[in-house]
Amino acid sequence: NARAVATRFAPTGFSAGTILLAEDDARLAEMIGRVLGDEYTVVIAHDGAAALELVPLHQPQLLITDVDMPHVNGIELARQFRELTGDRLAPIIVLSAMLDLGTRMAGLDAGAVDYVTKPFDPLELRARIRAQFRMRELAVRLQRAEQLSAMGILTAGLAHELRNPANGIVNAVGPLADLLPRELVRPETAVGQLIEVLTGCAEQIGFLSRQLLGFRKGVVELDLRQIPVRELLQRAVSLAHPGSVEIRIDANSDGILKCAPPLLMQVLTNLFENAIYAAGQGGWMQIRTGAKDSKFTIEVSDSGAGVPFPLRERVFEPFFTTKPTGIGTGLGLSLARDIVHRHGGVLEIRDRGSIACFVVELPNYSALDASGKPCMLMAPRSR
Numbered sequence: 281n282a283r284a285v286a287t288r289f290a291p292t293g294f295s296a297g298t299i300l301l302a303e304d305d306a307r308l309a310e311m312i313g314r315v316l317g318d319e320y321t322v323v324i325a326h327d328g329a330a331a332l333e334l335v336p337l338h339q340p341q342l343l344i345t346d347v348d349m350p351h352v353n354g355i356e357l358a359r360q361f362r363e364l365t366g367d368r369l370a371p372i373i374v375l376s377a378m379l380d381l382g383t384r385m386a387g388l389d390a391g392a393v394d395y396v397t398k399p400f401d402p403l404e405l406r407a408r409i410r411a412q413f414r415m416r417e418l419a420v421r422l423q424r425a426e427q428l429s430a431m432g433i434l435t436a437g438l439a440h441e442l443r444n445p446a447n448g449i450v451n452a453v454g455p456l457a458d459l460l461p462r463e464l465v466r467p468e469t470a471v472g473q474l475i476e477v478l479t480g481c482a483e484q485i486g487f488l489s490r491q492l493l494g495f496r497k498g499v500v501e502l503d504l505r506q507i508p509v510r511e512l513l514q515r516a517v518s519l520a521h522p523g524s525v526e527i528r529i530d531a532n533s534d535g536i537l538k539c540a541p542p543l544l545m546q547v548l549t550n551l552f553e554n555a556i557y558a559a560g561q562g563g564w565m566q567i568r569t570g571a572k573d574s575k576f577t578i579e580v581s582d583s584g585a586g587v588p589f590p591l592r593e594r595v596f597e598p599f600f601t602t603k604p605t606g607i608g609t610g611l612g613l614s615l616a617r618d619i620v621h622r623h624g625g626v627l628e629i630r631d632r633g634s635i636a637c638f639v640v641e642l643p644n645y646s647a648l649d650a651s652g653k654p655c656m657l658m659a660p661r662s663r
Contacts, residue, residue, distance in 0.1 A: 287324040289317025296320050297413055300340035302331040302357055303375065304349045312344070315402040316409070328352025335364040339590045342412060344405075347376040347383060355383075358390040366590070369419050371412035375400070443489040449482035484542040509535045509569055509576070516548035517567075525556045525582075526564040535569070535576045535644055543619045547627070550612040551580045551638050558584030568637075576644035579630075579637045586636040592629045 287310070298321045303309040306326060313322045323338045325331035329351035331343075343361050345354040352360075358372045374387045377398040384395065394408055457465045457475050465472045510531060517527060537544065555565040563583040570577050587595060594600050598614040613627075620627040625642035 287313060288322065289313040289324075290321040291318050297342060298323065298338055298340045299342045299344060299409070300325070300331060300334060300338065300361075302326075302328055302343070302345040302349060302354065304346060312402065312405065316406060319406070320409070328354065328357040331357055332360060332364065335361060336590075339365060341367070341370055341416070342409065343370065343372045344409075345372065345374060347374060347387070355386045355390050358387060358392055362391055366594075369416050369423070371416055373405075373408065373412065442485050446482045446485035446489065449478060450486065453479050453482070484545065503540050504538050505541055506536050506538050507541050509537055509578070512537065512539075512541065512545060512548065513567060513569070513578075516545050516552055519545070519549045520552035520556055522552075522556050522565065524561050525559045528564055528566040530566065530568045535571050537576065537642060537644075539623055539642070544623065547616040547619050547640065548578070548580075550616050551640070554612070555580050555582035555584070555638075558582050558586075560584065571644050574644055576642050578640040578642075579632065580640075581632065581635045581637040587629055592636070595629075596627075 296319050299316060301309055301312055301322055301324045303312065303324065304326050309324045309326065313324055316322050321338075323334055323340065325334050327350045328345070331345070332352060334340075343358065345357050347354040349357075354374060354376070358374070361372060362368050362370055371394070372387075372390075372392045373394045373396060374392045375396050375398060376383065387395065394412060396405055396408065453475055460471065463469075465475060467473070467476065513529065513531070517529075552565065552567075559565055559582040565580065565582045568577075568579040568581075570579075596613050596617045600614075617627045620640055620642070623642055625640060627638070627640050629636050630639045631637070
């Protein structure tokens with residue numbers, strides 16, 4: 281049992297990262313753990329098989345491994361490490377006294393980025409680890425910048441492509457209604473309601489495309505309007521196509537949101553569609569609302585498997601998706617978080633008991649101060 285054989289060293293305060301150390305020499309492993317433990321969280325396994333079991337439990341950001349170990353050797357451990365963590369930028373450092381050319385090449389093929397030959401100075405190992413963490417941080421920042429740039433270009437392109445068809449629909453619906461008998465297009469008739477839906481959806485697409493183009497150009501001013509939360513939820517649920525998934529709405533507060541309704545509806549529709557997909561046929565999606573002080577929250581949960589803790593921030597990265605190829609683009613949650621941030625709010629995953637919920641937290645403009653005026657809330661700082 282890997283839990284039984286693992287030893288853990290950790291600083292009393294802030295940890296600069298979690299390191300998995302696979303070393304079958306118990307004395308050497310303890311020495312390394314003590315040297316690094318005042319700066320990093322160090323989890324020690326004494327063979328490769330135990331180390332593999334510890335990866336999902338501790339989600340280390342860096343692996344230090346010996347080569348010659350029982351059960352699973354260091355080369356095979358390195359090969360499987362990045363697959364288990366899902367982090368292809370995680371550094372791997374190999375420790376060994378037998379670093380012949382064949383071993384070096386095998387380690388590099390398996391993903392190793394550095395070698396330390398035994399015996400070694402512990403301070404040199406610490407310096408190499410710091411260097412690897414710095415390089416990893418730079419690589420993550422570069423990757424993030426490239427993803428955001430690509431997302432901006434793609435978003436602008438989509439916005440341009442959507443705007444013309446949306447305008448065409450808006451311009452065509454009016455003449456279409458004029459061609460039909462007046463009694464047929466009254467608001468209470470089925471045809472009248474369908475025309476109203478067509479007009480509303482086309483206007484929403486046009487508005488959304490203009491806002492997305494503003495995001496691309498760096499224009500952050502939003503066309504804010506007041507809208508009841510219940511109305512926003514009902515519209516978003518209808519657009520999400522729940523199918524056989526049971527929708528449970530627990531609206532604990534009738535708040536008024538000051539927002540760009542098409543953009544916020546896009547956020548909620550994305551969250552609802554993800555929940556419906558995760559719940560699957562015959563499952564359920566629950567929507568909870570609540571207000572406290574100057575904040576209004578919307579929680580979305582479902583009967584699916586949930587989001588594993590290590591992925592709770594990664595799901596908001598551009599182009600990251602847990603869905604099979606061809607089903608998701610990985611852009612929805614990233615764009616949703618950006619929209620919520622620009623409204624002065626927060627979008628994150630929180631635990632409600634044993635269930636992970638997506639939580640949208642926004643300024644609550646129905647909360648009044650003593651003078652009867654809406655609470656003045658600070659705009660978000662640029663991120």
